[in-house]
Amino acid sequence: MIPREWKQLYHNPLASTEDAADFRLEGEAAITFPMQRMRLESTRNPSDGQQANFVLWCPEQFPADLAVSWEFRPIREPGLAILFFAANGVDDKELFDPGFLPRTGEYEQYHHGEMNAFHLSYYRRRWPAExxxxxxxxxxxxxxxxxxxAADPLPSVNDCTDHYRMLLVKQGNRIHFSINELPVLSWVDDGVTFGPLLGAGKIGFRQMAPFIAEYANLRVYG
Structure with missing residues (x-):
């Protein structure tokens, strides 16, 4: 649930090219809007491995306490979808600091690179075990x-008939995630075991090739 006292800070329908004009792509991907929803897919062959994956960042900087909601629909499997949040550069630098090495979609650059972030992988269908x-x-x-x-309630592509309502809430040291108002995951960060608490930062969508998915109505509250 979004705290009642929070207000909407950002809304993007993700319905047209203009809506994503300021977004920042790392890697190689096609960004289209065939159904007035942002459709993302890699333009590289999946055989290229991590080099075929990509991240699309919303340009806004958001506060440490926030709620992120968006609509999501998987279109083609296999693949994997991640939401990055509270993403910031190391040493309190901005995520897009020009002094950082370029990021090009390979996952190691995001978990052992010049940044800190949370990674929520909410649709994991890339490998047989997933x-x-x-x-x-x-x-x-x-x-x-x-x-x-936690368990993932989303069906495979063949059984998807509509989009799903995703909600991520980060408040203090607590993180909650739900899909279609169904609680899925909840965690409390002690700020010690896995490093200091993460504060303000950016959000971004990551996909693993050859996955195709659609996104719409991105909203952030705080």
Whole structure:
């Protein structure tokens, strides 16, 4: 649930090219809007491995306490979808500090690079083991710390008939994630075991090739 006293800070329908004009792409991807929803897919062959994956960042800087909601629909499997949040550069630098090495979509650059962030992988269908047993994973970086794991209620592409309502809430040291108002994951960060508490930062969408998915109505509250 979004705290009642919080207000909407940002809304983007993600319905047209203009809506994503200021977004920042790391890696190689096609960004289209065939159904007035932002459709993302890699333009590289999945055989390129990590080099075929990408991240699309919202340009806004958001506060430490926030709620992020968006609509999501998987279109083609296999693949994987992640939401980065509370993403910031190391040493309190801005995520896009020009002094940082370029990031190009390879996952190691995001968990052992020049940034800190939470990684919520909420649609994991890239490898056979992920398709056999569906989970949502919450990781914290710097590092590759798996801090929480929960069951994933989303069906496979063949059984999806509509978009799903995703909601991520980060308040103080607590993180909650729900899909279609169903609580999925909840975790409390002690600020010690996996590094200091993460504060203000950016949000971004990551996909692993050859996955295709659609996004719409991105809203942030705080």
């Amino acid at each position: 398709r056999e047993f569906h989970t949502c994973n919450l990781r914290k970086s710097y590092g590759f710390h798996l801090v929480s794991q």
